Amino acid sequence: MSDFQTVAKVGDIPEGEGRSFPVNGTMVGVFLSAGRYLAINDFCPHMGASLAEGHVEDNAVMCPWHAWRFSLQDGTWLDNSRSGIRTACYEVRVEGDAIQVRIPPSPTATANPTPSPAASCQPPSTHAG
Numbered sequence: 176m177s178d179f180q181t182v183a184k185v186g187d188i189p190e191g192e193g194r195s196f197p198v199n200g201t202m203v204g205v206f207l208s209a210g211r212y213l214a215i216n217d218f219c220p221h222m223g224a225s226l227a228e229g230h231v232e233d234n235a236v237m238c239p240w241h242a243w244r245f246s247l248q249d250g251t252w253l254d255n256s257r258s259g260i261r262t263a264c265y266e267v268r269v270e271g272d273a274i275q276v277r278i279p280p281s282p283t284a285t286a287n288p289t290p291s292p293a294a295s296c297q298p299p300s301t302h303a304g
């Protein structure tokens with residue numbers, strides 16, 4: 176069963192930026208970084224800022240409020256990757272000109288300080304266009 180949901184069209188998200196979209200009641204930040212679409216939970220685990228409004232660089236986003244940096248590939252808090260703090264990440268695909276995000280059915284790892292064994296949000300086939 177595919178539960179990917181269309182959130183935007185190719186071209187809606189400029190390179191090096193993010194946009195937030197509601198998917199199944201979760202705000203998802205979708206980013207275009209180096210030609211790849213990447214998606215993480217838009218809610219910063221620190222104090223809840225929208226990560227989609229942050230600065231994107233090197234497959235990471237810097238929170239616009241207090242500058243914590245998160246990996247767009249697995250949601251890890253890059254400033255202290257040993258802390259276990261991370262935000263959820265999600266699979267993204269492009270179907271035609273539709274950018275689609277899949278959120279797993281069970282709620283896991285949203286602002287959860289417990290390390291997750293394996294973040295499997297990014298298969299290597301999410302090129303723009």
Ligand code: FES
Pocket residue numbers: 219220221222223224238239240241242243
């Ligand atoms: S709310 Fe994101 S770093 Fe503080």
